[in-house]
Amino acid sequence: MTVLRNHVGGRFVESGRTFDKTSPVDGTTVAVVHEADAVIVDAAVAAARRALNGRWGTSSVADRAALLRRIADGIEARFEDLLAAEVGDTGKPVELARRLDVARAAQNFRSFADTISAKGLDAFLTDTPDGGRALNYAVRKPLGVVAVIVPWNLPLLLLTWKVAPALACGNAVVVKPSEETPSSATVLAEIIAEAGAPDGVFNLVHGFGAGSAGELLTSHAGIDGVTFTGESRTGSAIMKAVAPRVRPVSFELGGKNAALVFDDCDLDRTIEGLSRSVFTNTGQVCLCTERVYVQRGVYDEVVSGLVEAAERLRPGRPEDPAANFGPLISQTHRRKVMSYQALAVEQGAKVVTGGGAPALDGDLAAGAWIEPTLWTGLDNAAAVMREEVFGPVAGIVPFDGEEEAIALANDTEYGLAAAVWTSDLDRGHRVAQRMDVGMAWVNAWYLRDLRSPFGGFGLSGVGREGGEHSLHFYTSPTNVCVGLTGPWSAEEAS
Numbered sequence: 493m494t495v496l497r498n499h500v501g502g503r504f505v506e507s508g509r510t511f512d513k514t515s516p517v518d519g520t521t522v523a524v525v526h527e528a529d530a531v532i533v534d535a536a537v538a539a540a541r542r543a544l545n546g547r548w549g550t551s552s553v554a555d556r557a558a559l560l561r562r563i564a565d566g567i568e569a570r571f572e573d574l575l576a577a578e579v580g581d582t583g584k585p586v587e588l589a590r591r592l593d594v595a596r597a598a599q600n601f602r603s604f605a606d607t608i609s610a611k612g613l614d615a616f617l618t619d620t621p622d623g624g625r626a627l628n629y630a631v632r633k634p635l636g637v638v639a640v641i642v643p644w645n646l647p648l649l650l651l652t653w654k655v656a657p658a659l660a661c662g663n664a665v666v667v668k669p670s671e672e673t674p675s676s677a678t679v680l681a682e683i684i685a686e687a688g689a690p691d692g693v694f695n696l697v698h699g700f701g702a703g704s705a706g707e708l709l710t711s712h713a714g715i716d717g718v719t720f721t722g723e724s725r726t727g728s729a730i731m732k733a734v735a736p737r738v739r740p741v742s743f744e745l746g747g748k749n750a751a752l753v754f755d756d757c758d759l760d761r762t763i764e765g766l767s768r769s770v771f772t773n774t775g776q777v778c779l780c781t782e783r784v785y786v787q788r789g790v791y792d793e794v795v796s797g798l799v800e801a802a803e804r805l806r807p808g809r810p811e812d813p814a815a816n817f818g819p820l821i822s823q824t825h826r827r828k829v830m831s832y833q834a835l836a837v838e839q840g841a842k843v844v845t846g847g848g849a850p851a852l853d854g855d856l857a858a859g860a861w862i863e864p865t866l867w868t869g870l871d872n873a874a875a876v877m878r879e880e881v882f883g884p885v886a887g888i889v890p891f892d893g894e895e896e897a898i899a900l901a902n903d904t905e906y907g908l909a910a911a912v913w914t915s916d917l918d919r920g921h922r923v924a925q926r927m928d929v930g931m932a933w934v935n936a937w938y939l940r941d942l943r944s945p946f947g948g949f950g951l952s953g954v955g956r957e958g959g960e961h962s963l964h965f966y967t968s969p970t971n972v973c974v975g976l977t978g979p980w981s982a983e984e985a986s
């Protein structure tokens with residue numbers, strides 16, 4: 493049985509308490525995990541502080557960029573180990589994890605090595621507002637000890653998305669992966685150590701949120717900031733935990749993302765993109781579409797195209813080449829998604845496909861399987877059109893005009909992502925610019941340039957990460973103002 497330990501100050505450490513991580517595919521135990529207690533969290537924060545006070549604290553941008561590139565090489569060298577860890581924890585199809593999760597982890601490190609090399613930290617020089625009488629500039633310093641808390645849906649991708657810029661900027665991190673996906677972070681700890689990061693630069697604590705390692709970390713007096721990806725209500729709890737010490741936070745939270753499909757779209761391309769946006773990773777991507785607004789002229793075709801796409805999905809073991817659809821992450825999450833399915837029907841939905849759980853035989857019967865599900869007949873007041881379900885589900889609603897579509901899409905407390913499907917380029921730009929979201933795609937979904945800003949409006953987050961935006965969060969500026977002597981007038985000199 494795989495045993496997963498905490499990684500503190502360069503050493504793997506056990507705790508007095510363990511929990512089992514089970515597979516969502518068949519319910520078997522994947523690993524026994526040592527849950528960090530207050531002593532271990534304290535030790536991790538202290539180790540991070542020692543690293544900052546040691547040679548890591550004076551490392552150069554060039555040294556750190558080189559470290560990030562070695563970590564990326566290490567990820568590629570241990571690609572199959574990371575793949576096995578990720579697939580074992582999540583049950584997602586191997587091919588999806590290969591293409592998306594693990595590949596992006598290496599890209600995350602390379603991208604931030606490039607960004608920091610291009611920008612340096614001196615790229616934040618300010619203009620000199622006082623002409624020749626003073627020289628103002630800003631030095632950027634690392635934030636310090638950064639707590640990194642991430643969810644289970646794209647575990648390694650989201651962890652490295654935060655660890656890479658944090659290390660690029662010279663911080664030391666204490667990371668807490670989700671209790672549902674502890675495995676890949678443990679392999680990453682080995683890779684980062686092997687790449688030559690000083691002890692204490694990357695610390696890993698395992699456990700749950702409230703009352704466990706997550707809360708112990710976010711309420712710890714020794715942390716200088718929190719970067720978090722997860723549910724909006726968890727973001728709110730973390731905000732409260734850091735409030736007494738007023739620490740900066742960067743939050744990437746939930747979404748209730750809309751797709752807007754116009755009559756003039758390229759139908760084949762739209763249905764292909766839409767179905768990916770609803771069903772990828774069993775709908776467990778924060779960017780997934782859960783609300784589809786379709787102009788009336790193509791409504792029937794879009795509904796039937798999406799139904800066909802849903803019915804082509806095949807559940808099965810991650811390594812089964814005939815399968816392309818994984819389970820939900822856990823039985824708990826499955827119960828939540830099933831309860832939304834029931835609520836949708838109660839509130840008047842017509843289930844056009846799915847609506848339940850597939851009857852799978854043998855070992856798979858114990859897994860957290862769910863059917864891809866599409867609803868029609870709902871309006872924006874329905875709970876499943878307002879609350880994030882985080883499953884392979886969407887409500888499809890017709891509209892007549894552009895203004896109506898924009899109003900429907902923006903009628904939400906969330907504001908993470910939107911996708912506009914149209915062949916009219918003017919309309920594409922016009923509508924995308926009016927979406928109150930962090931990322932608005934036109935004829936695309938989840939197409940990412942890692943240098944562009946990523947984050948959300950409203951319940952979907954606080955701040956932006958990505959490229960230079962990340963460098964801003966993971967550093968703090970000190971403005972230095974050098975007064976210059978000169979023949980100023982007596983009045984000004986006083």
Ligand code: NAD
Nearest residue numbers: 643644669670700701702706707722723726744745746778
């Ligand atoms: P979650 O908020 O339940 O858990 C996320 C992490 O926070 C886990 O590591 C968990 O242990 C920890 N945690 C929970 N309560 C805590 C507390 N009180 N204090 C400190 N830590 C705590 O989220 P989840 O169910 O793991 O992930 C799904 C959610 O993540 C969805 O809402 C999804 O939209 C969101 N998400 C957002 C993005 C984005 O970039 N915006 C990306 C992926 C996922």
